[in-house]
Amino acid sequence: MARSGGEVGDNYARQPLLPRKASYTRSLSHAGDELKSFRSCLRWLCVDQSDTPRAVVSWSLFFLLGLFVPAASHFLLIYSPARRPYDLAVQLSLTAVSALSYLCLSAFHRRYGLRRFLFLDKLVGESERVRLGYTIQLNSSFRLLALFLMPSFAGDVAYKVWWHATGAGRLPEYLLFFGWRGAAWVSEAAACGLELASWVYRMAIFFLICVLFRLICYLQILRLQDFAAIFREESDVATVLREHLRIRKQLRIISHRYRAFILSCLVLVSAGNFASLLLTTGHHHTEVNIANAGELALCSIGLMTGLLICLRSAAKITHKAQAITSHAATWHVLATIESFDADTEEPTSETSANAYPLSNSTAESDEEARDEDELDDMKLMPSHVNTISFQKRQALVTYLENNRAGITVFGFVVDRSWLHGLFMIEFSLILWLLGKTIGIS
Template sequence: MENETQSLLPKNRSSNPSYSTPEGLELRSFRLGLNWFCLDQSNLWKVSLSWSFFFVLAIGVPIISHYVLLCSNCDEKHRRPYDAVVQLSLSSFAAVSFISLSSWARKYGIRKFLFLDKLCDVSDKVRKGYAEELQKSMKLLCVFVLPCLAAESAYRIWWYATGASQIPYLGNMYVSDIIVCALQLASWLYRTSIFILACIFYQLTCHLQILRLEDFAQVFQKETEVRSILAEHLRIRRNLRIISHRFRLFLLLSLVLVTASQFFALLMTTRTTTAVNIYEVGELALCSISLVTGLFICLRSATKITHRAQAITGLAAKWHVCATINSFDEADGETPMAQVVSPQMYPADVDWESDEEDEGDDLDNTKLVPIFAHT
């Protein structure tokens, strides 16, 4: 990762009125978020710090919390029969996400990994849309993580406040409970945020390609050389292949681990001898919500980019048919005195912003209107 802060927008952005902010979008907030989670591995000191935080918060604290604070002799409201499933699930996802993020940061750096170095080849509309999406990424992380953190904090505070006399402690009871509670909350926040952040990385890279596909669709509305169309098609295809190769292991492991953890939790909570109540399964429910949310972000991004790519395929097929028909129309005349202009067809009023829940897609609409474009 580069130490200097670099902008998504060009340096002469002040002379371009199309940008919403004159100073452009800086990567400062994104880098600050990575530093907060100790994911900046630009030098040996930061690498050591990053791995130390990972081992302490993702492995050490959960193990000590499970074996020391299991509280098997506590009353039924303070027992934790599903703590092993919760800790193992969160730590497994944190390990997969941390190793993936570390590998990506070490190999590519944040700018290359998020395709920021390729924005010089795209239009201002794509660059501006990607800048806005990058700016919202940390807000999206807070939206997903903070509500669950608030619920987890309320549960932990209640658990220590009402069961202080039953919970094991070292030295002063109140000081010990406060320190252990803070470490548990920090561990929960770290593991959950790491997984959600990796999913947001995937969403960002997919969103850039969606913007490029939307921009690519506009070439069929105007007179365009076939060479430029094929060149842009090959660039987008190469980027999609790179995204697939970078994220395939992370997506596969996430899907398998989420399925396994939820299936195992379902088996444990549906046993006939199990008495399910909010005190015992509340933490398990929060864990499940966090993991399924991260998987939902990935699946939604993959679905959207697949939907856009399929729409482009259909649009290109219609364009090719119209161009072929036009070439035959021009060849019909034996002694043409002037260039024959034949109307090509194009779907009207393309709306890329329609939600996936809509029953029909405008790009799949077979109602065509003529345009005059020669390739």
């Protein structure tokens, strides 16, 4: 009887994540698993391509709201160019970034499946703390997505409603429904609705892939926190080495999957912002104000927000991964001191206390430091330190110093130094552009 129940439970656990697609059987799941909300969100955003009908709907909606509506909005509804002079820059920037995001999401979804893409298949050997923390973050990801999306959408709703309301009755005759002027408000409402749907669709696709990248990086942070605990629990250097190699492999996989997106997004967002700056500060015949440049500001803020989510997540996980080297060096020093104290004839508790300067009082007095780096706030208590030789500890620290993990973009480590260099390059280009347009030297 027990065997029969076990077989039923095993068959239930091995139900395919996307049952109508044979190629997705590698991503095993069940109907009530932690991906239920993710699959629901993908269906609402129409990026679920688990079978042929859904793939057709997904691509059709992308061509309609992602490409056709922006093009029609610019070439058909811009009958008075003086009122929306920056519409071309807005449409090109947002459409290019959303198309890049959609293509990346489609490739990830088709090639890996949800479980592999979100590294849920790697959680089998993780601790309960990692699994619980990742599940909580998984469930709160869509609230974070709404938090980023709603302000942008609300601002665009206010702008588009004002623009169409003030332009009612002035649409070209061939765009009016039923060919009579009484349908002007209906035509304006339909045009406004399509433009708003296109805006929220494109912005949601872009924010979705940024939030997913942040989620994946958060999982690696949880793993690094568990890895730091090995220094006070394990006495085998080989175990520490294997765990670090596993984390480095995961970070290389993330870097390989997202490097093209991060670099392309950086180029597209920077190019769009520089074009917007050139249009607004150059010798343009239109006056720049909130009425004609409001949508341009909303687009730039939204794209910069998504890019900063990716860059901050990448830099944060790199910083956490590289902090392991400092953590291991501190552990090595304290272990060496402890071994010398053990050899003395009259060891005192005062000497032992001085060997471990990371006390509770110090940690409690520095709340900001603890929030900045959880790894450095752990108390180092190498209970099995005497079983590890000095040479093994030194070899481990040397290995960590020469094999630092982190998120890379085609060989460049995305850390704080990389972000500082990127900021200086962008700032120099902005000053150069302003010098050419408004005369800043």
